[in-house]
Amino acid sequence: MLQARDERTLLRCGTAGAVLFVAVFLVLGSVRSDYDPLRHSVSSLAIGSLGWAQAVNFCISGVLVASFAFGARSVLLRLGGDWWIPGLIIAIGVGLIGAGFFTTDPVNGYPPGEVGEITATGVLHQFFAIGVFLGVPVASWLQGRLFWSTEHPWWAAYCFATAVACAIGFVLAVLGFAGVADFEPHAGLYQRIALCVGFGWLMLLSVFLRSARFSRAFNVRVRTA
Structure with a gap:
């Protein structure tokens, strides 16, 4: 069983990982020569002489996000969830x-x-990118269902909207990177919108799960159950 301090630390990893990942790829994409953020993928930033910076960004952000999952699991289980969302x-x-x-x-x-x-x-x-492209929309959709069942309708709506926006963005990006003429010129933009929306959701979920507002709402439900 996680101690409260350890749980809070793991939950903060979600905010750190999401902010770090998005901030680094936005900065690198804006300064790389011959690179067009509207057209080219985030992953392409790992190619070339400064590619190590994006590779490190992938790895550190991944460790932080995975760590966040263990703190989220502890809280979500108390809320009535299961391993699906933390697993994703x-x-x-x-x-x-x-x-x-x-x-x-x-x-x-x-x-x-x-x-x-x-x-x-x-x-x-x-292959590994599939974990991101499928994990974000599915996890946010399942989180929306959990919030809906625990009477957090606004958070549920936000999670559902995140899932739909990410799924659409990733599909459009895949079509563009596959060379479909209508989507190719803005494939990088579609991918960035999906990633910013999805990792923004991870950041806000991290903030929500460790907030005093969540703790009070959870305690009321336990006492009245």
């Missing part, structure tokens, strides 16, 4: 770590002049 958050963290260890193949013309050949490393990168 762990999958997101592991997906980020794997994406950091295995660099993506060139896509959408980045780096310039590189031919987009399929490599084992690139395939492994895509």
Whole structure:
């Protein structure tokens, strides 16, 4: 059983991991030469001489997000949840770590002049990325159902909206990176919108689960159950 201090520390990891991941890829994407954030993927930032910065970002953010899952599990179990949501958050963290260890193949013309050949490393990168692209919308949808059942309708609506927005954004990004002409010019934008929405949800979930407001609401329900 986690001590209260350990639980709070793990919950803070969710905020740190989400903010770090988004902040670093936004900054790197704005300063990298020959890189177009509207067109190119976040993963492509790990290619090239400064690619180590994005690879480290993937790994550290992944460790923080996975750590958050264990603190979230402790709180969500008390709220009536199960292992599904924390398990999916762990999958997101592991997906980020794997994406950091295995660099993506060139896509959408980045780096310039590189031919987009399929490599084992690139395939492994895509495999781990599935944990992020599926984990975020599914986890937020399940969290919405839990909030709805525990009479937090506004938070439930926010979680449902997050799930839908992320799913749409990721699908549009995949179509763009696959070379579909109508979506290719803005594939990077679609991906960034989905990631910002999804990791923003992780950050706010982390804040909510450790807030005094949540503790008071939870205690009332336990006493009146």
